[in-house]
Amino acid sequence: MMKRNNHFMRCTGLLFLLTMLHFHTLMAQQRKVTGQVSGKEGPLTNVSVQVKGTTTGAYTDDKGQFTITVPNSSAVLVVRYVGMETKEVPVGDQTTLNIILTSSASDLNEVVVVGYGTTKRTDLTGSVGSVNADELMERPSLTLQQALAGKVAGVNVNTNSGRPGGRTSVRIRGFGSIKATNDPLYVVDGIVYPSDISTINPNDIESMDILKDASATAIYGTRGANGVIMITTKKGSKKGGVVSYSGYVSAGKMARKQDVLNAKEFLATEDLAYANAAKFDPTGFANGTYKDPKVKRAQYIGTLFDQNLNPLYDVDWQDAVTRTAISQGHNLSFTGGDEKSTYGLYLGYNDEQGVIKNSYAKRYTARATMDRQMTDWLKVGGTIGYVVNNEKRQDATTGGNNVTRQMIEMIPIVPFKYPDGTYGKRGDYEGMESGDNPLSQLYEDNRQYHNNVFNGNAYANIRLYKDLTFTSTFGANVRDEYDPYFNSTLSNLANDYGKNYAEITSYRSTFYQWENHFSYDKTIGKDHRISATVGQEIQKLNYLKYVVAVQSLSDDYYGWNNLGSASTVNTPTSEAYSWAMASFFARANYAFKDRYLVTVTGRYDGSSRFGADNKFAFFPSAALGWRVSEEPFLKDNPTVNNLKLRASYGLTGNSEIGQYKSLANMTSNTLIFNGTRAAGTVISTMANPDLKWEKTRQVDVGFDLSLFNSRLNFAADYYKKNTRDLLLDAPVPATSGYTTLTRNIGSLMNSGFEFSVNSVNIDRKDFSWNTTLNFSTLKNRITALGSNNEDIYMTPSFLDFTNILRVGKSVSSFYGYVREGTWGTAEETQAAKYGAKPGDLKFKDMNNDGQINSQDRTIIGKGIPDWYGTISNSFRYKQFDFLLELQYSYGNDVFKLAEHSSEDRTGIANSFSTVLNAWTPEHQNTPIAQIRPTAAGYTSKLDNHKVEDGSFLRGKNISLGYNLAPATCKKMGIGNARVYVAAQNFFLITKYTGYDPETTTWDDTFAQGMQFHDYPKARTVMLGLNVTF
C-alpha cells in the first residue's frame, strides 16, 4: 500500500493518471508463472528473473527453475545472469516458460563509466578502454597498475623494478609533458584519488575504464591531458549474502643473473692492471705509486689468502643476497543486500617478499560500502576504507654503494663475515673503494616506508523529476606517511664507519572534493535521445612534510626510536603547501535514430597554482559517432553485427606543476658564524605572473567492428596530441642569480595507432578458445622549446646530463658520445693527437676538431618504445581453464649506466665479466679498454656502448585453473570454487644484457630505460584459490 501512496505523491500530471489506471487494471490479472532457465551447458542457478518495471523478482534454484507472480499477460520477464546476454521474455498467456540464455561474448551492452556518469558502449563517441574484475585478476598482482599492464591498447604500464610493489609508471598515449606530471588522473568512485594509487587493493576493483581521447577526458579539464583512469570499486550485492575468499601463495626467484668476475678472475685482472701501469703512468710507476699486487696480498696471508696467495674466499654476492621469496595474499569479502540496500565489507592482506633478502611490501586493507534506495527518489551510499602499507626497500640511494650495486661490485675475495664474526668490508683489501658487503648492508641499513591512507566518500542521488536527477558526492582522503631510516655504525652507506645516522621523514596530506551535478535524460519520440550533465566541483589539498635527522646516536640499538640519544642533530626541516581548484563542467549527448551520435563537453577550471593573471581556463571537446551497423544496408547483415565510426577533437589541460611557481619565493640557507649555526634568507625562484596551463589538443578517429555475432571484435584508433605552452624550467642566464625560470614555452606532439582484437576462435560445450591482442604504436616529437628552440638537458645527471630535449626528436633521447672501439697499435700517432694510447677508448670526433669534448656528443638512444602490446590466449576445457599471456615491446633502449663503474674501470671494485674481453696487444678488436690501475687514468663517458636494445618478448603469465563443477560445489555447500597454478615472468627474450629491459632507477620524468644497478625481477610461481560461499 505504501508504494501506491508514494505513487500518488509524485505529481507528473497525465502520465501519473495513466500509471494509476494501469496499476489498477494489472492488479486484477495477477497469476503465477513457472519456468526454467538454461545455458549452453544446462540449467543455470541463481539467475535473476524480474518482472520488468517492477520490483517483483525471483532467482532460479539449483535445477534452474523459478516461480514468479506476474500481474498480467503483458508482463515482460527480464532474465539476467552474469556472462550471459540479458533476455527479455514476454509472458503472454504462458504459465511455463523455457528460457535459453546465450553467453555475451560481446560487450555491446556494457556500460562504461565516463566522467560524472555512465554511457552505454553503443552510445560512446570517445575512446575508452575497459577492464573488468575478472580480467584484472587474471594475473594476481600486488598493485592495480601491475594488474592493468597489457590490458588496454594505448596504456603503457612499465614495471621498472623487481622490488615488491614494482615502481610502476603508467603512460596513456605517450608523454604529454616535460615538467608537469605525465601520470594519468585516477578517479575512484567519482572522487579524484590524490594518494599513491598502489594503496588500492586490486581485488576491491569492480571495473576500470580508461578514458583516452579528448572527448572522454576533456570533462576533467585541466587534469585530463594524460588520460583518466576511472575506477569503480566493488559494492554490495542484490542477491543476498555472499562470502568470498581469494588467496594465493607464490614463490619467486631472481629471473636472470649478471656475469661478474669470480675470485680468480678478479685477482688476475688486478695483476694485469699492474703489468700495464708503466704504460699508462710512466712517471707514477717510476715514483713507486703502484704496489705489486703480489706484495700487497702477502700482507693478508691468513686473513684473505693462503700461503700460496690463493684467495680463501670466492663469494657470489648475487646469490648471497637473493633468495626464494615466499609471498602471499588473502582477500575476504562479505556482501549482501536486496533490491533496496546493498552493503559489503572487503578485507585484504598482502605480504609480498622481495627476491633480495630483507625487502618486502605488506598491505592491509579494509573497506566498507553501503548503498540504499531510501525512497524511490532518493538513493544514498558511501564507502570508507583504510589502508596500511608498509615497505622495506633495498634499492634506494641510487649512485651510492647500496645493495643493488654492491651485489655486483663487492669483491669476491672478502667474506660476508670473518671467523671472528666481524663483517667483511671492501676496504679491507688495500686499494679498494670503500663499501659494505651487500649482505651485511641488508641488516645494517634499514629503510622503511609506512603509509596509512583513509579514503571515504558519500553520495546522494535525488530524482527531482522523471528525467532529471541531482547527484552530490563528497570525498575525503587523508594520508599519513612516515619513512624511518637508520644506518648503523657498521655500514658506510649514509655516514662513515663508526658513525650511525637516523632520519624520520613524515608526510601528512588531507584532501577533499565536493562535486554536484544535474543529469537529464530524455527520449523524444522514436528518433531522438538526449542526455545532458551540468555540474560544479571544488577540490582542496593541504600538505605538510617534516624531516628530522640525527647522527652519532650513542648506540646502534636505538635505531630511529631514540633520536635524543644522538650527539649531532642535523637541522630539522619542514615544508607545507596547499592547492585548490574550483570548476564548472557540462556535457550533452544527442543520438538520432540510435545511429548518429554527437557529444559535446566543456569545463571551466580555476586553479590556485597559476599566476594571478591566468587562474581560469576553458576546455571544450566535441565528438561524432556513426553506428553504421544500424543503417538499413547493414542492419541485418549476418557478418557484421556492429560497426561504429567515431571521431573526436578537444582540449585538455595539465596543471600538475607544483605549487607557488608563479611567485618570487625566498628560501632559507645555513651559515656558520662564531662556530654556531645561523639561518640566512636568499632568493629561490624567479617570479612569473604569466604562468598558465599546458594545453593539449587531441584529435582521435577510430572504429569499433564486431563480426560473426561478436565472435570477432576489433577496435582501432588513431590519435594525435599536440601539447602547447609546455611548462619548462627554461634556462635563464645565471647572471640573474637564477638558473631557470618556469615558463610556458615549448610544445610537443604524440601520435599513435591503437589496435585491439578479441576473437572467440572456438566455442563449444566442452572447449573454447579466445584470443585477445592489443598493439599500440607511439611516436613522440618535440616541436618547440624555449625562445630559440635551444636544447635542454634533462636529469638524471650521471657523469653528465643523460638525456636531451631537442626540437624534432623524441623525449627521453639518450645523449652522449659515440665509442668507435679502442685504438690499435697501428693507430698510435693518431691516438696521441687525442691524448690517448693504443688500448685506450676511441671516440668519434664528430666535428673533426682534433678534440673529444662536449661538442662531440649526439643522440644515442631512446627510452620509449616504438610499439608495444600484449597477446593473450585463453582456453577452456570442461572444468579446466588455461591462459597464456605474452608481452612485447620494440624500439626502446636501455642506458646501462652501471657500466661506468662496473666495466669502464676495474681494480677498485668488482666488474662485469665483459672486462675479460679487454684490449690486449694480441686481442685488439674489442670495445673494452686495456686494463690498467684507475690511478693511471681511465676514460668513462656517457657513450653509445652503454646503450643497448631493450626490445623484448616476455612470457608474462601462464596459468592453469580448475573450476569445481556446480554439483560438487553444491555438495560442499559452496557457491563456486577455482583453484589455479600460475607462473609470471616465466621467460624473457631480449638482446639486453642486464636484468630486465623494463627498468629505471630514477623517478625523473624521462628516466625510463636508464639504470644504475637496478633491483632484479623475479620469476614467480603461484598457487591460488578463489571460493565463494
Add this chain to the structure above:
Amino acid sequence: MHIMNRSIIVLLSLSLMGMTGCSKFLEEKNPSSITIDNYYKNATQAQSAVDGAYEQLRVFQNTDGYGENPWISMEMLVGHAKTLGQSTYNSSMIKHTAGTSDPVFMSVWKGFYNGISNCNVAIQHIPDVSMDDTQKSNLMGQLYFLRAFYYYQLVRLYGDVPLVLEAVNANSPLLYPSRTSAAEVYDQIVKDLQLAETSSLPTTDVTGRVSVMAVKSLLSSVYLTMAGYPLQKGTAYYQLAADKAAEVINSGNYQLFTSYAYLHDRAHKNGSEFILQVQYSGSIIFNNITRLIIPEKIGISKFGDEYGSLMPYNQFVASYEPGDKRAEEKQFFFTNYNGRDFGEYALYKYWLEEAANPTTGDANSDENWTLFRLPEIMLIYAEASNEVNGPTDAAYTQINAIRSRANLPALSGLTKDAFRQEIWKERYHELAFEDKAYFDIQRTHMMYDLPNNVFVDATSKPNIQGITFTTKYYIWPLPQNELDANKNLTQNDEWK
C-alpha cells in the same frame, strides 16, 4: 516529497555552486617561504638576508664531480700537482684540454652570480628598513664587500663579465646582459670596497664576518691585480696596493702564528694570523678539503673516501730552499702517517687531525677555507712597494718575518728584479695551494720554472708536467650553458 522541498534543494545547491567560484579560494599563499615583496620588513629579516649572502663564499668547495672542487681545479691549471686517475676533468685542467661544458666553469659562474644577486636584492631593500643606523651601515658594509669579492673572482677568471647591480626578474632588461669591460668591473669593485671601508663595519672580526681589515686586505689584492695584467695600470696602483697593505699590517691587529700546525687545527680557527676565512663547523656545514688531499684510497684516515685529488710533485717540494721548515715532514707536506709510507708527497697543510685520525677522529671535515691571512698582505706590501721604489727596509722586514718563521736566512741587498723573484718564490712557497698561484700567473704572465728555480715567461717553456701555457689558459671560458641561454654573450676569443 513536495515539489517545494525539492526546489529548495535545487536552489541551495545552485547557491553553493556560486559560492565556490570565489577567487579567494584559489589564492596562492606559500606557507613555507616568504616572497621577495613581503620580505625585508625589519632588522631581523635584514640580518638574515645579509647572512644568506655569505653562502657563496663556499663556491670553492662545490662538489663538481668525484674528487673535483673549484679550489682543486684552480690549482690543477698551474701544473705543480697531480691528481687521481678517476677524475677526467681534473686531468684536463692539468693537461690544458678542458672543454667549455666542463662542470667547474658553470658551477663557479653561477655560484658567484647567485651570491651577487642576493647582495643586489638586499642592497636595494635594506636602506628602506627602519632600524638602527649603525647596524644598517654595518649590514650594507658586509653586502658591498661580498659583492665586490664575488665580482673580483669572476673578473679574474672570465675576463669581461656582465655587471649586474640590481635585482633581476622575468621582465628586466638585465635578464640578458652583455659583457662589460673588465676595467669597468674593477672600477665597480673598488667603488663597493670603498663604501664598505667607510661603513660601520668592526675593525676586526673573529666570527667569520667581514671586517674593515678584510676590506682593506681585499682592496690591496685588487689594486695589485689592477697594476698587472690585463689592465696594467702600473705604478700608481702598486702604490695604492702597498698603502692598503700597510694599513692592515701596521694596525697591529694580526700576528703570524708561531707554528704552522695552527693553520689547520680547530683551536686556531679565525686565529691571529687569519683575516677572513669561510666558516665550517661539525656536521652542520662541512667540506671535503681533508679527504681531497689524502693519497687515493690509502686507508690511513677515518674517512671512507680518500680522493688523492691534489698531490704535489716532488719537484715543487724540492724548490723550497734547503733548511726551509715548510718543506720538512709534517709542516706543509707529509710522506707518511702512522707508519704508512705514501711514496709521494701529500698536503699536510690541509690535514685535520681532529677529524681524520683513524682512532680518535670524528670524521667531520670542517676546517675553514682561508681567503686572506697576514703573510699574503705582507707579501703584497713587499711586492707592490718593490715595484714602486725597489727594495726598502719595510719591504725586507715583511718578507724576512715570513722567512724567519721558516728558519730561512734574511734577505738583503738585492736588486729590484732579484727581490721581485724572491717575493714571487715566497708567495708560491708560503701560500702554496691556497688558490693564489693561478692568479699570480694571470697578473704577471710569468710561471715558476721549478727545475731552474726561476720565474720565466709562462708561454716560453713547458712545466714539469710537460704542458706549456698558452694565452688561452690565462683565462677561463664562459660556460657553454650560459652562452646557450644568453645570445648577448660572446665566448672568450681563444676558447671559441
